[in-house]
Amino acid sequence: HPPLLGQCDGLQDGKSMKEALDFLKAHPEIALATVGEGNLPRLRVFQIMKMDGNTLYFATAPTKRVYAELLVNPAVEVLSREGNVSVRVSGNAVFDVPDSVQKEIFDINPVLQRLYADYTRLVYFRVPIDNLDYYDLTPTPPVLRHYDARTGEFKDLNPYGSQK
Numbered sequence: 001h002p003p004l005l006g007q008c009d010g011l012q013d014g015k016s017m018k019e020a021l022d023f024l025k026a027h028p029e030i031a032l033a034t035v036g037e038g039n040l041p042r043l044r045v046f047q048i049m050k051m052d053g054n055t056l057y058f059a060t061a062p063t064k065r066v067y068a069e070l071l072v073n074p075a076v077e078v079l080s081r082e083g084n085v086s087v088r089v090s091g092n093a094v095f096d097v098p099d100s101v102q103k104e105i106f107d108i109n110p111v112l113q114r115l116y117a118d119y120t121r122l123v124y125f126r127v128p129i130d131n132l133d134y135y136d137l138t139p140t141p142p143v144l145r146h147y148d149a150r151t152g153e154f155k156d157l158n159p160y161g162s163q164k
Contacts, residue, residue, distance in 0.1 A: 017147060017154060020134040023087050025051055027080040032058075034066060035073040042069060048078075049105045054129045054149065056089065057097060059105055059112060059122045067123055070095075076127055084137040089129050097124035 024030075028048040036042035044066060050057035056078065060067050070076070074093040079086060097105075106112050106119030116122055129149055136143040144157045 017132075020087050020132055020145075020147070021051065023082075023085065023134075024048060024056070024080055024089070027082055027087075029080075031079045032066070033077040033079075034069040035075055036065070036069050042066070046078075047111075049109060049124075050101070056091075056127045056129065057101065057105060057124065058093075058127070059102075059109075059124050061116075061121070062123045070125065078127070086133075086135045088133040088135070089127070089131070091127040091130040093125040093127055095123065095125045097126055 025048075030046055030048060031043055032046035034042045042065070046058060046060075046066075048056050049059050070093045076091060076093055078089040081087075102119050102122070102124045105124060106116075106122070112119075112122065129147075131149065132147040134143070134145045134147075141158060141160050145154060146157050147154045
């Protein structure tokens, strides 16, 4: 098994996978992309409800389109951004969240409590991180680091080729 994201280290400029995960924790309001009807992309605002290691947790109503889309095609991308920094994650939605975690998510989220009478009125899914891109446009050249969970490798990439 590849290491948990937070266990990767040795990145230049003091950057680490922990920094990317901390960014997601600090910016849980994200854009969630799914594959919708007609194989077309669908994008909506979502919130990361919980993070555990390299897994993100979400909740939605069983009547919403996003739930139907994920049942047909569980592939998702998540994007969180602030200023010049963004983190993009890809993975597959899995609907096997234990009841205790469902209760925990509902109990700590006042918006869910305001909108739904009980935690059982929602469906919960998790997205284990398959790939993660950390992108920072602040320095020159910009920083792009890619994590691949299949290999456990975290690589610095330069999408801009040679510098001036």
